[in-house]
Amino acid sequence: MGDLGFIAPEIILLIGGLFVFCLDVAYDPGVGKKSGLSYMALSALFLSAALIAAVLQLDIEEPHVAFSMMTVDRFGSFIKVTIFSGMILTAIAGGRYINRRSGNQGEFWTFFLMVSLAMSIAVSANNLVLVYLAIEFLSITSYMLAGFLRENRRSNEAGLKYFLYGSIASAVMLYGISLLYGATGSLYLNDIAAAFAEIIGDAQEISGLAFAALPAMLLILAGLGFKASLAPFYQWAPDTYDGSPTPVATYLSTASKAAAFAVLARFFVVGMASFEVNWAPVLAAFSIITMTMGNLAALRQNNVKRMLAYSSVAQAGYILMGLVAVTSVSPSAMDGLNGVLLYLFAYLFTNVGAFLVVMALEEAVNSTDISAYQGLIKRAPWLAAMFTVFLLSLTGIPVTGGFFGKFYVFGAAIQRQYFWLAAIGMINAGIAAFYYLRVIQAMFFTQDDEAETLDVPMALQTSLLICTIATIWVGVYPSAVLDWVSDASVQLLTVVP
Amino acid sequence: MVPLSWYLMLAAFLFSCGLYGALARRNAIAMLMGIELMLNAANINLVAFWRHGVGPMEDLTGQVFAVFIIGLAAAEAAVGLALIIAVYRERRTIDVEELDILAG
Numbered sequence: 001m002g003d004l005g006f007i008a009p010e011i012i013l014l015i016g017g018l019f020v021f022c023l024d025v026a027y028d029p030g031v032g033k034k035s036g037l038s039y040m041a042l043s044a045l046f047l048s049a050a051l052i053a054a055v056l057q058l059d060i061e062e063p064h065v066a067f068s069m070m071t072v073d074r075f076g077s078f079i080k081v082t083i084f085s086g087m088i089l090t091a092i093a094g095g096r097y098i099n100r101r102s103g104n105q106g107e108f109w110t111f112f113l114m115v116s117l118a119m120s121i122a123v124s125a126n127n128l129v130l131v132y133l134a135i136e137f138l139s140i141t142s143y144m145l146a147g148f149l150r151e152n153r154r155s156n157e158a159g160l161k162y163f164l165y166g167s168i169a170s171a172v173m174l175y176g177i178s179l180l181y182g183a184t185g186s187l188y189l190n191d192i193a194a195a196f197a198e199i200i201g202d203a204q205e206i207s208g209l210a211f212a213a214l215p216a217m218l219l220i221l222a223g224l225g226f227k228a229s230l231a232p233f234y235q236w237a238p239d240t241y242d243g244s245p246t247p248v249a250t251y252l253s254t255a256s257k258a259a260a261f262a263v264l265a266r267f268f269v270v271g272m273a274s275f276e277v278n279w280a281p282v283l284a285a286f287s288i289i290t291m292t293m294g295n296l297a298a299l300r301q302n303n304v305k306r307m308l309a310y311s312s313v314a315q316a317g318y319i320l321m322g323l324v325a326v327t328s329v330s331p332s333a334m335d336g337l338n339g340v341l342l343y344l345f346a347y348l349f350t351n352v353g354a355f356l357v358v359m360a361l362e363e364a365v366n367s368t369d370i371s372a373y374q375g376l377i378k379r380a381p382w383l384a385a386m387f388t389v390f391l392l393s394l395t396g397i398p399v400t401g402g403f404f405g406k407f408y409v410f411g412a413a414i415q416r417q418y419f420w421l422a423a424i425g426m427i428n429a430g431i432a433a434f435y436y437l438r439v440i441q442a443m444f445f446t447q448d449d450e451a452e453t454l455d456v457p458m459a460l461q462t463s464l465l466i467c468t469i470a471t472i473w474v475g476v477y478p479s480a481v482l483d484w485v486s487d488a489s490v491q492l493l494t495v496v497p
Numbered sequence: 498m499v500p501l502s503w504y505l506m507l508a509a510f511l512f513s514c515g516l517y518g519a520l521a522r523r524n525a526i527a528m529l530m531g532i533e534l535m536l537n538a539a540n541i542n543l544v545a546f547w548r549h550g551v552g553p554m555e556d557l558t559g560q561v562f563a564v565f566i567i568g569l570a571a572a573e574a575a576v577g578l579a580l581i582i583a584v585y586r587e588r589r590t591i592d593v594e595e596l597d598i599l600a601g
Contacts, residue, residue: 129558129561129562129565133565133569136569136573140572140573140576143576143577143580144576144579144580147580147583150583151587153587153588153598154598154599156580156583156584156587157584157596157598157599158599159580159583160525160580160581160583160584160593160596161593161596161599163576163577163580164519164525164528164529164577164593167529167532167573167577168516168519168520168528168531168532168535171515171519171532171535171536171539172516172535174535174536174539174566175512175535175538175539175542177539178508178539178540178542178543178546179542181542181543181546181551181558181559181562182505182542182546182551183551184551185546185551185552186552186558187558187562238599239599239600242599243598243599
């Protein structure tokens, strides 16, 4: 029973999801009186409780294995804190958006809590059965949320496209897992690592099925790469982000991506440690293709929501760069895993903020086109200023969190002597500046004659303010976050046998 | 006992058929059928590996995982069909080539 305390965040979210669901079924205040905002408040409350439970696990001394399939460690807890913060900010800001567009708010918030639960399980799972089930749980719930506005053609097209791409990717991943099971006889990441270490060490006697390891690794990478929207599996991302309700796009591009990277990191660093020479170059190639494709496609977008979708594909490329440069031998401050975690943390607040600005504009003028942003500095000065902070952070300008994220992943790549990778990353960051700055230019330097001030809801403003403060905080004073980050990555790296 | 390689070849064939179906067909339901084939290919692999004892025999990992996947495939099909119906109601087609509002 002692294990229950260690999975407190998951239990809180499960109870919360079921509670909201039952409330929705049982309580009927009468036609037209149903308020989604109370469900939103409940969800935010449960998410906050889960956040507190995860924060309490941030300084756990030793990794604890709960119920044999969940590893509760600082790495997982840090990612959980990141994910839950993003979900809370999205929930608070998105309540009104969903309330206006759908009559089934109870269902929406149930799924929202369940999606958080799925991500939370995925980042802790140390067994491929649980990894697969959690990823599928996350995916299936996300398909429903993406297509949640049933009568909206854009939303249900987004949902169906996401479903078709997503289930192909996860079936491919499953086939890879089945091969890995055949090659090693176990689905626990630690046992898989031990089995491979034995095979590699004993080169004379390569056991029958060890050759399946590399294909299996590639197939699993295809499945997880899909969730993290890496090229060449990113085609769903722009369409889905563009068509789905903006709160859903917000978490798909941030929290869900963070969960996918956590699973990728745990799988490669713990399970596939013996094959680092094989997977590092593969991941490097994926990283280069991802950032280049994402940036080139983002350059020609006039729709800001779609531009942010491609930009989040490109950001995934930079994050992957950190994973390439993981040093399992001697963890140092400049380690790639530190870069990944710091980048995810900064990126989460920045990108949630950017999508929330899109949501504010969508609410006010019902458009996501760049023309809607013209002269924003006159119409809503604070909104324009905060959006500028987010865009600068996505570009990687100092004094914002994005700068330190990029600094650490590029630093790690250079330290591991991936000079060409870092160089291509720099060129890409330069290309990216064009399209980010184009929006800033539209906001500040173009006039809109029929300029009227925008009405931004209070809840949305609060979320935006928190995102801005967090983005600048990481940029000005990164050492606090860096302490958590390096503790987290040291704990993950030291379990490598 | 039937050799392991026969099962693996059957599974690989099934997986390839499923992947081809999922990628080449334009009808959303046919794509869903392809996906189901891919899931079942993995099931055959898991059970065959278990039967041929890659791990200890009393460790039922392969079998149990296969049962989970059967359940999960049903859940996935339910959600997929629901999404397909939602699309069909709005546009009277489930041809994925005609889903082109979102593009660019």
